Amino acid sequence: MAILKEIKSENIVILAQNFNPSIFSTHWLVKNSLSIDDDIINERTIINPSYVRINTKQFNLVVTLDQLQIAPVSNTDLGDLIPVVKRIVEKLTEIPYKAIGINFIWSASHDSDLLPKFSRESFSNNSKLAERFKTDDSCFGIYMSKDIKNLRLKLDVKPTIENDVESMTIAFNYHKDFKNNDTAQIELIEILDSWKFYQNDSIETISLF
DSSP, rough: OOOEEEEEEEHHHHHHHEGGGGGOHHHHHTTSOOOOOGGGGGGEEEETEEEEEEEBEEEEEEEEEEEEEEOOOEOOOOHHHHHHHHHHHOTTSSEEEEEEEEEEEEEEEETTTTTTHHHHHHOOOSSHHHHHSSSSOOOHHHEEEEEEEEEEEEEEEEEEEETTTTEEEEEEEEEEOOHHHHHHHHHHHHHHHHHHHHHHHHHHTTTOO
């Protein structure tokens, strides 16, 4: 049974007590060597006191009062953005960092008539609830979580339909809450330095599909 697997999106989300989005301007990015003028897509940029969105040729950056999210675009890999994120964290030492999430969203698809069979064989069980869904067109998913290298992995697999095409969306969230403000920045940098471990873990899991 042939399965087409592809990465749909990946991003890093950092939570904080107050990011002060007004700090994040195109000038600030260029001044701190996080981007260059020619790479910033000004017509897609939004800057106001509580919300900032800056799109560049390498990444999309969104900052709110309590959250920063950065995602690669085009042919950029998440790993290419790690130095950018680290530099932001190192520049904003006064920020009380609360948590980090490293996210990989995959899609796995079959011929549409094979998806229900695949999902039933992969994720159904003998529970009374599953018995109520024993039909030829039923689709199953699963939620699983575990600790992995000091982070919590939350794996969410569910059937989806997009543009009339059925597939399985497989979302990996590697998450860490920081309990000590004094060490949060150090922990955050260490996790960013280990990003490849989490990417490889998601790839190894995807290979099981």
